[in-house]
Amino acid sequence: MTILLFTLIGCAKDIFFQKKSINGLTDTTELSDFANQYFWQNFHQGNYEKLDSIIYYLSASYNENPNHLETITHLGFSHIWKLSERDRLDLIPPTITDHAVLSLRYFDESQKLNKNDPRTLGFLADMKMIVGDIAQDDKLIRQGYFEGLKSIRQWKTFNYFTVGYILSRLDFDSWQFEKGLEWQWKTLDECNGEKFNRENPSILEYLDKENSESDIHNKRACWNSWIAPHNVEGFYMNMGDMLVKKGDWEKAIEIYQLAKDVPQYDTWDFKETLEKRIVNAEKNVNNFRKKLDRAEKNEEDNVMLINSSISCISCHKMSEEDKLIYKDFDWDKYKEEFNIYGLN
16 A cells, blocks of 8 residues: 555656646647647537547547647637537536636646747636636636736737637626727727727728738737638627627627628628527627526527637638638648747
């Protein structure tokens, strides 16, 4: 028994005392390659039902190398995906909120290993606010909010949306919700390089920026890409939802309509969802303001995007046409060229 105890302590020291070193951040193996490609394959297909196996393979890769940054980050994404789109489950178990805690854990690890990545700081901030809300921990919520502000300072075009998206869950008359909505407008200012016309919104004059030699951060955050093939359409759906919830449903329709001018709109799987929102905008003011129970299933068309069964895949799912467009995409080359994990 004594020998076994010391063996276990030795194993624990290997994990907990060697963790957070810079060794192994990008070291890939056959297992890590498979696990992370499996994540992307199923995420892009919207295969929520595959999440248990996605987490299984990523966890196996994590156990093989607990310093592999890509694996850790994808574990954070996978657990929040499991929580966010829980309405796809036949029965929502009370343990569903455990995935918020696990997502927080992995984004925290990712940030500690790589403080140069403002994306994971934004997601970490989100998860602190979500876990704080679940646990009724006001201190954790405040900590998350202020880390969210820090993430915005580091990358405005990405984290105005990321942090504002989480705030869209809050009461329509709260200052936090108002702040989150204002950040959506500021995203448009930052992405388009000038003050966006709020009175007569149009994106036609900005579409040529997608293929210009613009700032690399803007390319990743402001346009569609292999990572998020319908990032822009999803952005306008969420922003429209926030305006509806505020009560400005007529302006919301104008914002919803902007999605139709996005060049990739025709290949988006959620055009019908958007059309229903346009038709039901006035009615949805009350629908979007209703208090929701995490254990209850919700109809996709009657809740805001963040509370729906497409809260993640509205931006990330690839249609069959998209798969053809991106069939020659090289993820490894993209990671290197765009410095996807922010490593020096």
